[in-house]
Amino acid sequence: MKYSFGTAVQGSVAVLLCAFLIRYVLQPFIEPYAPFHFFIVACLFIAYWYGYQLALVATFISALVGNFFFVKPYFTYGPAVVTDVIQFINFASVTVISVLIIEKLQRTAYGRQMVLKIMESRQRIMLYRENERLYLSKKSNESWAILDEMLTDFDDIILLQWGVGVVKVEPLFLALSHAPRPILAADEWQTLMHPEDLGWLLSGLDEPVLKSGAVDVMTLRFSTDADAVPCQVALESFVFLGKPLKILRLTDS
Numbered sequence: 001m002k003y004s005f006g007t008a009v010q011g012s013v014a015v016l017l018c019a020f021l022i023r024y025v026l027q028p029f030i031e032p033y034a035p036f037h038f039f040i041v042a043c044l045f046i047a048y049w050y051g052y053q054l055a056l057v058a059t060f061i062s063a064l065v066g067n068f069f070f071v072k073p074y075f076t077y078g079p080a081v082v083t084d085v086i087q088f089i090n091f092a093s094v095t096v097i098s099v100l101i102i103e104k105l106q107r108t109a110y111g112r113q114m115v116l117k118i119m120e121s122r123q124r125i126m127l128y129r130e131n132e133r134l135y136l137s138k139k140s141n142e143s144w145a146i147l148d149e150m151l152t153d154f155d156d157i158i159l160l161q162w163g164v165g166v167v168k169v170e171p172l173f174l175a176l177s178h179a180p181r182p183i184l185a186a187d188e189w190q191t192l193m194h195p196e197d198l199g200w201l202l203s204g205l206d207e208p209v210l211k212s213g214a215v216d217v218m219t220l221r222f223s224t225d226a227d228a229v230p231c232q233v234a235l236e237s238f239v240f241l242g243k244p245l246k247i248l249r250l251t252d253s
Contacts, residue, residue: 008050012058015042015049020065027070035070036062036091043095044102052103059095063088158222158233159189161205161246172250176222176231194221194228201235201248209237209244217251 003011019042023035039062047055068077071084080088158176159169169189174182177192190198197220204216216235221228231250238245 003050008054012046012050012054015045016058016061016065018042019062020069023066023070031070032072035087036066039063039066040091040095040098044098047099047102048106052099055099055102056096059092059099062095063092066091156250158248158250160248161244162240163243167205173222176250178223192222192224194224197221197230204235205246207237209239209246212237212239 016039019038023038039058043055043058043062046058067084067088068075071087155172157170158173159167161167167189173179173189177189179192190202193201200218201220204218214237216237217232218235219230219232221230234249234251236247236249238247
């Protein structure tokens with residue numbers, strides 16, 4: 001957890017103060033032993049919570065406070081004896097080494113966390129790309145299936161509508177309607193169909209594609225003659241390259 005500099009300083013002072021108060025309360029019972037032990041624990045907590053820099057500063061302050069209050073002669077920085085020097089060296093070395101080890105461990109843990117986050121991010125990207133590839137592959141397979149169906153039975157196709165209102169008549173339509181000449185105008189093919197059946201076909205062509213591959217079977221007359229022979233046809237609906245595709249196909253000979 002990251003702390004602001006002000007919060008870290010306040011927290012470090014609070015930890016040192018707690019260590020001092022506990023040691024000060026226990027002074028009548030444990031003097032002159034362990035003058036720095038509580039400060040060692042405090043410095044390790046500071047290193048763990050707020051970083052090694054404030055911990056090193058706390059180590060220096062602890063050495064001054066512990067020597068002043070808990071090392072004889074009390075409340076003075078008197079002449080140091082051998083035992084005082086040994087205690088100070090022991091406290092300083094143990095605390096500094098422990099603080100640096102904690103810092104090293106925290107940096108290692110942070111580095112591993114970053115590696116795990118990078119690996120998770122890369123895995124999400126790979127899964128996203130794989131899903132996108134599968135989606136595009138599925139769409140491509142559906143498009144090729146539609147093309148294969150069209151090309152396999154292309155001779156049975158009467159007309160095609162791709163998109164909205166764009167109808168392309170095939171040679172079979174001209175043969176069924178006995179058109180005397182090629183159809184040039186966009187809606188000219190409608191004049192060749194029986195008016196009673198034209199509405200059914202236009203209604204089917206205008207309906208939205210709710211399910212790709214849906215088939216609607218109907219009977220239509222492709223001539224305006226009163227004795228025109230009706231033909232059974234199938235109106236197939238697909239979604240091809242993001243647009244509705246309607247195929248009118250002859251189902252009987």
